[in-house]
Amino acid sequence: MSETVKSDHAMTPAEEGRRVIGRSCPRKEDERLLRGDGRFVDDVQLAHQLEMAIARCPFPHARVRSIDISRAASVIGVKQILIGADVLGQTEPLSVLRPVPGAPALPYYALAQDIATYEGQPVVSVVATSRAIAEDAVELLEIDYEPLTHVSDTLEALSPQAPVLHPERLSSNLLASNTDRRGDPDTRIASADVVLRERFRINRVTALPMETRGIVAIWRPGAHELTVHASTQVPHLVRKQLAEALRIDESCIRVSASDVGGAFGLKLGIYPEDVLACLHAMALRRPVKWIEDRMEHFRASTHGREATHDFCIAAQRDGRLLAITNTYTTDLGGWNSSFGSAQLSSVVFTGPYRVPDAQVERRVALTNKTPIGAYRGYGQPEVNFALEVLVDRLARKLKIDPLELRRLNMLRPEELPWTTPSGAVYDSGDYPKTLEMAAEAVSYAAHRAAPKVPRADGRLIGIGLASFVERTGYASARFLAKRGSQFGAHESVTLRANRSGGIDLYTGVSSIGQSSETAFSQLCAEVLGVDYDIIRVHAGDTAASPLNTGSFASRTLIAAAGALREAGLAFRLKTLRLGAAILQVAVEDVTLDGTAVHRITAPQSSVPLAQIFRQAITGQGIAADETPGLEATAHFEPPDAAFSFGTAAARVAVDPETGDFSIEKFVMVHDCGVAVNPLIVEGQVRGALVQGFGAALGEELRYDRETGQLLSGSMLDYFVPIAADVPPIELLHTEVPSPVTTFGVRGVGEVGTIPPGAAITNAICDALSGYGVEISQLPVTPESVWRALSKEP
C-alpha cells in the first residue's frame, strides 16, 4: 500500500452505537460448519486421486536391516512404494521453525534412514488406488528390524549409560541447554531463612484435535505447480518448509487450509507424511491423499508438555521471596519437530512475583519417544504447576496463609512494566486484583475461618490458588532472529473492495476454531465504519493472502489488530475521498456509515459503497489524480509481547481414606485486555480450561519401561474430558488494556491450560494438610493422592 494516512478525519473511531469491538457478534464461521458444509481436508475428493498409507517402526529404537517390498508391490492397485534411500536422494531433512538456540540440526528425513528413533516413525510409504489397498500392501512389506537399546525416561536419557540417539551429531542426548540469570541467586539462597527444593514431573500428553492431520497433494508437471490442501495452522510456513524439503521454489507451491478441525499447536509446520504425499504426487502425476488415522495420530503427531522441573525457592522468615532457581529438562522425543519442546517455561518461571535474583536453565533431552511439539501453553502450564505448588509448600513451611504469601510477593500495578529475570517485559496489569477476586469468588476467608473437620460424607474440603502471567505473542522479529526462529512476529491482511459493495478480507491465518474470521471482521468493521455483514474473510490460502506468520502462540489477534487498523484506515480514507468526489463535497464533509458514504451535515445525501467500489474497480468516473482500484495491504509487528494474567481457585472435596476427590468449584479470573468478542473469549477460556483439567487429572501418554512401547495409544486408553467430567466453572474477567497492542488486546487462546494443575493440586494438599500430603507430579489422580496419603512411591 503506497497510500499513507494523512487525514486525522479518517482516523475518527466508530461512532458510539456503531462500536463493533466488544460485541458478541455471531461468528462468520458458524453457518457452514452447522450445515455440515465445512471443508476439512478429508472432504477434498479429486478425480484420479490416490491414497497413501505408512509403514511405521513398531520399536522405540531399531536399525532397519532390510526392506523387501516385492509382495507389497505386486498388490493390484499399488502405484508406488518409497523407502528411506528414495527420500535421501530426493529431499532435504524437515526444517525446524523454532530451533533451540545452540542446538545442531538433526537430519530428520521423511522416512527413517538406517535407524528409527521412535515407535511410529515412518519407514516405508505406499500409495495405491485406495487407502484400504495401501494398508493391505503395508501388511505385506517385509521389514527386518534389529531392536536397539532404548531410553524412555527424560532424565535417564542424559545419564552416561544411556544409548546416544544421534551419535553422528551429538555425544550425548542433551540437544542443548540455555541459561538466563539475573542477580546472584546462589548467594541469596545461601543466606536465606528458608530454602525449599523440589523436583516436579509433568506428564506427556497430546493435544488430540478431533480432526487428525491430513494432506492432499496435486502436482501439475507442465505448470510446475504443487497444490497442497493441508490441515495446518500455518499455511505460509508449510509452503516454506515444503519448498525446502522438496527442493523446489516456493513459487511452485500453493498451500490451502480451509477448515481445520482443531490444532492446539499440533498442526504447526510439516511432518514426514506431508513430504511423502508430495513426493508421490509429483512422481505419479496424480493427486495423493493421506488422512492420518487415530492410531497413527497417537504415535506420529507430536506430543506435548513432558518435563522435569527442579525448583529452588528462597525466602525470608516474613515470607518475602529472595531468589528462585529452576533447572528443567524438557523431553524432545526422537527428533526435533517443527517447534520442538516447550520454550516458554524460561520466560515466566518467576510468575507474577517480585523476585530480584533468579536463574533458569532449560535442558533439552532426546528420548526414544514420539517427538514433542508445541501444545497450547508451550511450557507455561508446566512451570506454573511447579512454581505455584512450591509457593503453597513454602507457605505451609513458613506458616503463612498461601493467599497472604502471594499478596506479599505479587507485583503491584505500579511496578509494571517489569523486566523478568529472563529479560521479558510484563507490560501492564493488576495482578493482585485477580487474586482478591478469585479468593472472594471461592469464599476463601470463610473456608479459612471454618474448622477443619470432615463433612458428613467424610470428605475434607480444600481450596487452592494458582496465579499466573502468560506471554501472548512474540517480543519482536529481532527477538526471534536471535533465537534462530524461521518466522516473524507480524501479521498481514489485505482488504479489497468488490463490485457488490462488499469487502473481501484476505488472511493467511487459517480457521482452526479460534474465530479469527469473526474477530478480524469485527476489527475491520470498527476501523472502517462499515457493517460487519459486508465483510467476507478468505482464510488460509497462500495464493490468495499476504505472506503472514500464522495462528499460534496466542499471537494472531495481537499482531493482526495492527494490520487491520492500518489497512482499514487507508481503505477508509480512499473510500471517503471517492465518495466525497461523487457527492461533490470536500472529504472532511463526509463519513462512512454502514453501507454508504454520506455528508455529515446532510445524511440523506449519500452514495452507496457498491457505487464507490465499482467506480474504483473500473477506474471509470474517478478523479484524474486518483488511481484505480480499492485495496489495502498492511503488515504489522507489535512493539512487544502482551502478557495476560490472572488467578484461578479450585475448591475440592477429598476422601482421606481412598484419595478420591471431586472439584466442586473452579474459579478463573483472567485478563486478556480488551475483549473483541466476549462470547468468543469465554469459549476460548473454557475450552482451554477443560484441556487443562484433562492434562492435570488423567491424560498421560505412558510408555512401558521395559519395552519402550506406548501404553495409552488409542482413544480407548487415553481419556480426554467428556461433558460429564467438567466441574462447575465460574469465569471472571478484568480488562486492563495492553499498552503494546492496537486496541489494547492480549492473547486469549491458551490461558486456560495454565492454572488447573496447580490450583487443583494446592486444593488437595490444603484439604489433606493434616496428613502432610505433598504432590509434585501430574497428573493428579485418586491413585496418586492415595499413594501420597499412604506414603507409597
Next chain:
Amino acid sequence: MSANDLPVTLVLNGEQIDTSVPARMHAADFLRHRLGRTGTHVGCEQGACGMCTILVDDRPIKSCLMLAVQLDGTVVRTVESLAAGDQLNALQAAFRRHHALQCGFCTPAFLMLATSLSERKQALSSEAIREEISGILCRCTGYEGIVRAISEHLSQTARDAGGSPETPT
C-alpha cells in the same frame, strides 16, 4: 459392481439411494466418500470419539462402527438434513447463539444426537444433558455452549409439544 460389492438400498435425508458398496466399507466412509455427504466426520474409527454420529431409523448411531451394508433398508439422517433451504433450523440457531462450536468438526455429531433428544419432546436438566452427550468428544468448547444450546432447544421443543416447559433440576 466388483466381486466384493454388496447391494444396499436406503433412504438418506429423504432421498432413495440404490447402490452397492464394498463389504468392508464402514457406514461413515460410505456416506462421505461414496455419497458425498461430508458433513459426517470420522475421528477414531473405534467408536470412542463420536464424530460420526448419525441417525439410523431415528436412533443415534456411531457410523464408524457400522458397515455400510448394514444400512440396507434403513432411513438415515445426517447433518445435511437439518437446515431448510437457506435457513438454519432452531437447533442449529441455538448452537450459533450459544457459541456451541469452535472448529466445528464435532458439531454435526452433536447436532444429530441433539436432534434425537429433541424428538423425545422432553426438557432435560443440564446434568442429564451432560450424561446424554458424553459419547461425543469436543476438544474446543469445554462443552458449556453445547449444553446451553441443547438445554434451551429441548425446553423449546417440549413447550411446543405441549409438555412441561420447565427444565427439571
